[in-house]
Amino acid sequence: MVDGDRRFDYGDFADAADSCAASLHAAGIRRGDRVVIHLPKSAEECFAIFGVSLAGGVFVPVNPLLKAEQARHILEDCEARFLITTSAFWQAVGATLREVPSLRRVLLTDGAADDDTEGGDPRVIRLALDARQAAFPPSPAIGEDLAAILYTSGSTGRPKGVMLSHRNLLAGARIVTGYLGITADERILSILPFSFDYGLNQLLTAVGQGAATVLLTFRFAQEIVKTLARERITGLAGVPSVWAILARAERALEQSPPADLRYITNSGGAVPSEMVTTLRRLLPATDIVLMYGLTEAFRSTYLPPAEIDRRPTSMGRAIPECEIFLVDRHGRRCAPGETGTLVHRGPTVSLGYWRRPDDTARVLRQNPLIPAEQGADIVCYSGDLAVQDEDGFFYFVGRNDAMIKSAGHRISPTEVEEELMASGQFAQIAVVGLPDAVAGQRVHAVGVAAADGCDQAGALARCAENLPAFMVPREIELVETLPLSQNGKVDYKALVAERSADASRQASAGPPLRGRAS
Amino acid sequence: MTMPQPGAITEAADLDGVRQPIKDFMQERFPALRQVDLDRADQLLEGDAIDSLGLLDLVAFLEETFGITFDDEELDPENFDSVDVLARLVAAKQTGA
Numbered sequence: 001m002v003d004g005d006r007r008f009d010y011g012d013f014a015d016a017a018d019s020c021a022a023s024l025h026a027a028g029i030r031r032g033d034r035v036v037i038h039l040p041k042s043a044e045e046c047f048a049i050f051g052v053s054l055a056g057g058v059f060v061p062v063n064p065l066l067k068a069e070q071a072r073h074i075l076e077d078c079e080a081r082f083l084i085t086t087s088a089f090w091q092a093v094g095a096t097l098r099e100v101p102s103l104r105r106v107l108l109t110d111g112a113a114d115d116d117t118e119g120g121d122p123r124v125i126r127l128a129l130d131a132r133q134a135a136f137p138p139s140p141a142i143g144e145d146l147a148a149i150l151y152t153s154g155s156t157g158r159p160k161g162v163m164l165s166h167r168n169l170l171a172g173a174r175i176v177t178g179y180l181g182i183t184a185d186e187r188i189l190s191i192l193p194f195s196f197d198y199g200l201n202q203l204l205t206a207v208g209q210g211a212a213t214v215l216l217t218f219r220f221a222q223e224i225v226k227t228l229a230r231e232r233i234t235g236l237a238g239v240p241s242v243w244a245i246l247a248r249a250e251r252a253l254e255q256s257p258p259a260d261l262r263y264i265t266n267s268g269g270a271v272p273s274e275m276v277t278t279l280r281r282l283l284p285a286t287d288i289v290l291m292y293g294l295t296e297a298f299r300s301t302y303l304p305p306a307e308i309d310r311r312p313t314s315m316g317r318a319i320p321e322c323e324i325f326l327v328d329r330h331g332r333r334c335a336p337g338e339t340g341t342l343v344h345r346g347p348t349v350s351l352g353y354w355r356r357p358d359d360t361a362r363v364l365r366q367n368p369l370i371p372a373e374q375g376a377d378i379v380c381y382s383g384d385l386a387v388q389d390e391d392g393f394f395y396f397v398g399r400n401d402a403m404i405k406s407a408g409h410r411i412s413p414t415e416v417e418e419e420l421m422a423s424g425q426f427a428q429i430a431v432v433g434l435p436d437a438v439a440g441q442r443v444h445a446v447g448v449a450a451a452d453g454c455d456q457a458g459a460l461a462r463c464a465e466n467l468p469a470f471m472v473p474r475e476i477e478l479v480e481t482l483p484l485s486q487n488g489k490v491d492y493k494a495l496v497a498e499r500s501a502d503a504s505r506q507a508s509a510g511p512p513l514r515g516r517a518s
Numbered sequence: 519m520t521m522p523q524p525g526a527i528t529e530a531a532d533l534d535g536v537r538q539p540i541k542d543f544m545q546e547r548f549p550a551l552r553q554v555d556l557d558r559a560d561q562l563l564e565g566d567a568i569d570s571l572g573l574l575d576l577v578a579f580l581e582e583t584f585g586i587t588f589d590d591e592e593l594d595p596e597n598f599d600s601v602d603v604l605a606r607l608v609a610a611k612q613t614g615a
Contacts, residue, residue, distance in 0.1 A: 065566055219563055219570050220593045241571055248574065252590040407571055439571060457552065464550035469569045472549055 002214040002231060003043040010210060013047065015132060020051025022134035023127050024082065027105040031056040031140055034149065035082040036075055037194075038062040038089055041217050044109045045194060046203055047129055048084045053147060053166070056139035057082070060149045060161070061195040065468040068093035073158050074151050075100045078354055084127055087111030098123075143167035149354050150197055152295045153412040154383075155401035161354035162295045164197075171347035172197070172298040173204040175320050179302060180235065180263060180289065186211035187260070189233040191218060191242065196408070197295045198267045202237055221249035228258035236261065239268035239408030240275070244438040247278050263287040267299065268408030269440040270396050273312040280308075290316060292396065295410075296363055297380035298348035300324050301394055314393040315386070322346030326388055331368035334388065339397050342386045343368070345379040402492040404433035406441045409470045413492070416443060416463070416471055423459040425450055430482055430490045431473060434499055445473040446495055448482060532612070536584065537605040543579050544601070547572055560600040573598070580604075586611040 001008045008016070024035065035052045037059055039045040045061070052059040060078050062071055071093060075083065079102040087108045090097075097103070098121065107127035128134075141147075147169050149161040176182070188206050190213050192199030206213040214231045218224050224246060227233065238246075243266065246253075264279070264286055271279075271290060279288055288308055292315035293299030301324055303316030318324040325333055326340030334340035345367060352360030363381050370376040385397040404411040413431040420429045428448040433441030447454070456476045463472045483498070485491040541556045550567035551559075562568060568576075576598075581587055586608060597607050 219568075219573055219595055219598075222590050222593050225590075245570055245574055248577075249590060255590075438574065457549075460549040461552045464548070464552070464567070469548075469550065469566060469572065 001043050001046060002212065004215075006043060008043055010207075013050075013207075015134075016043075016047035016129045017050035017054055018136070019129050019131040019134045020047050020127060021054035022131060022136040023107065023129075024051065024055040024057060025136040027082065027107065027125065029055050029057050029082065032146060033057045033081045034060050034078045035084060036060045036062055036071075036078065036080040038064060038066075038071055038083065038085040039109060040064045040086070041190070041193065041215050043215065044129060046213070046215075048109075048127070049194065049200075049203070050207070051129075052084075053141075054139060055136065056141050056145075058146045058149060060151070061193070061200065062151070063193045063195040063468070064089075065193075065470070067466055067468060068096040069466055070159070070468070072096050072100060074161070075103060077151075077158070078149050078161050081105070082107060084109065090124065094121075094124075141166065143170070146351065148200070150195060150200070150295050153403065153410040153415065154359075155399075155403040156412055156414045158415060159412070160356055160359060162197075163351035163354050164298075165351055168298065168348055168350060169200075169204055171321065172201050173208045175322070175348070176201055176299065177205050177209060178320050179304075180205075180265070182206075182209050182211060182235070184210040185234070186262075187214060187232055187234045188212065189214050189216060189224070189227060189231070189236045191216050191224070192237060192239065192408070196268070197298055198237060198291075198293065201298070202235075221245045221247075222252050225249050225252040225256060225258070228261055229256040232260040233258060234260050234262045235265070236263075237265045237267070240266065240271050240440050241407035241438055243271060243275050243279055247275065247282065250282060253282050258283070258286070261286045263289055263305070265289040265291055265302075267291040267293055269405050270313075270315070272437070276308060276312045290314070291319075292316065292394070294344075294380075294382050294384070296350050297344040297346075297382070298350070300342065300344045300382070303393070307393070311389075311393055313395060314389075315396050316394065317392055318346075322348065324394065325369070326386055326394075327368055333369060336388050336390045339385050339387045341400065342382040342384045342394070343379050344382060345377055349378060349380045402432070404431070404441050404443060406433060406436070406443055407439040407470055411443060411471055416445070416467065416473065419463050419466055420445060420447065420459055420473075420476070423455075423462045425454045425456065425459045427451065428482055428490075430492060430495055432492055432495050432499075434496065443471065443473045444499070445476040446479055446482065447476055448480065449478050454478060532609050533605055536609050536612075537601055539583055540580070540601050540605055540608070543576065543583075544568075547575055547579075556601045560603075562600060563595050563598055568598075580608055584608050584612055 035057045037048045049059050081104045084107045106124045109127050143166045147166040148164045151159040151161050153159045182205050190202050194200045287305035290303040292301045301316040323345045328340050352364050364378050367376040367379045386394045388394050402413050416431040417429050426447040427450050431445045434444045436442035483491040483494040545552050548567050
């Protein structure tokens with residue numbers, strides 16, 4: 001593993017994970033305890049993920065971009081007993097988080113080693129990652145035990161925790177290792193957060209095969225290009241916005257072509273076909289693998305690179321070991337060309353949402369195509385609409401709810417709406433995703449001003465303070481009234497449709513690619 | 519009586535003419551920077567106010583507004599540390615162009 005200037009071999013990795021597990025045991029961890037990990041992308045984050053598993057706990061990785069309130073929601077919702085974080089984050093948000101009733105210990109990866117220097121809170125201790133030959137009892141957990149909870153947003157409310165068993169995670173790693181042909185020679189560049197199932201999968205496949213993982217937090221495409229060449233990266237996973245960024249570094253890619261880059265994979269939203277063409281030109285020797293999935297069932301489909309020129313807009317076919325089919329509203333299998341809800345069955349179907357049986361029942365249902373008494377399994381209803389061609393390839397059509405997907409992030413409109421309403425500037429607000437050339441969708445708010453006036457700039461500043469940047473609306477638009485659907489609720493589809501003519505023009509124009517007239 | 523150097527006046531005026539649109543754009547595009555005094559703030563990329571997509575927009579804005587093209591090596595976090603550093607780079611590129 002490469003983290004900046006630091007390099008760790010698998011012996012170092014195992015020692016650090018053991019040390020973390022021993023530290024958690026000393027702090028009183030029990031089988032199934034939730035351990036929230038809020039760390040920047042780092043080797044320590046990887047050690048903690050494995051350390052928690054070794055100790056029989058459930059790891060809950062949190063996107064380091066989340067602010068205090070979102071972190072508190074996750075800690076409270078999963079009833080975390082432990083939090084692993086940095087002293088800087090704890091200093092910034094400890095006041096908000098220390099009131100979480102279930103929290104027993106806060107383990108800091110850096111900073112003060114003893115209790116009384118941490119504001120006198122005896123619950124705050126140092127996480128040991130450097131103990132040699134750390135001893136702890138083996139975990140009694142088996143494959144069916146809960147391994148991780150990944151928080152993700154839907155169309156309403158706060159993020160929900162998707163429960164994954166060890167068997168789910170191992171199946172995901174095995175399946176991806178198979179179709180990408182990952183071996184011990186691989187050098188994988190990891191830029192996606194480990195709180196995202198697809199980012200986490202890269203780590204698990206690398207460790208599973210004994211391959212190298214290079215961690216990178218980037219702001220400019222040039223940083224990616226340099227790392228690709230310097231670290232002789234063979235595989236890179238990204239979301240559509242990453243490719244839009246990378247495409248601007250055309251000259252850097254020409255100057256230092258990533259000679260070892262065997263494949264790139266995309267998930268977290270569709271790549272526009274023009275971008276596929278651009279990537280094919282910029283990376284002529286690299287396979288482009290388009291994937292589709294959702295956290296509730298890990299990955300579902302992938303497009304074999306050999307098909308990309310023939311079907312550049314397809315999301316591909318079922319990944320190995322899984323079956324993907326479309327059903328109509330009556331639960332019948334759709335014919336080719338007919339739009340339906342995408343259903344996933346296979347070993348990566350999750351255990352549902354943590355402590356949300358009603359939400360779970362909506363998403364995890366009995367297989368509609370097999371009678372119960374004939375062994376119907378539990379399948380995952382994605383909430384995504386898709387269509388299949390005569391050859392069995394799937395094409396994404398849209399969501400059947402108001403969930404927003406921007407730069408790979410799932411965003412619940414209500415979470416943003418609550419923050420805007422709390423500003424007191426609006427009588428009514430609705431948040432939608434409008435088409436965007438780079439981010440897929442961009443967050444857009446449509447509001448009715450409060451009776452005593454509306455300070456849009458102030459409301460946006462408040463959002464930026466309390467929400468991560470990817471959730472902050474790019475614009476707040478004021479209207480007289482919001483359109484209502486027949487049942488009297490805000491008509492989100494109409495809000496999007498009314499703006500789509502403009503929006504798609506903007507999307508197709510987009511910011512100009514950096515011209516290189518050479 | 520000491521007269522300011524003509525070159526110095528032009529340079530200061532140029533720099534202001536560059537600085538203000540940059541500040542305006544950044545505060546419009548990054549609401550988290552609205553409370554920030556951009557004349558003094560540095561380490562702008564250290565916090566989470568500016569994400570990589572926003573940087574893309576910022577670069578596109580600078581190239582269009584000031585008629586410049588950044589070299590790849592110039593797209594370096596150090597050059598985006600503060601509005602002042604960035605404005606100087608933009609002004610220098612304009613003069614050089």
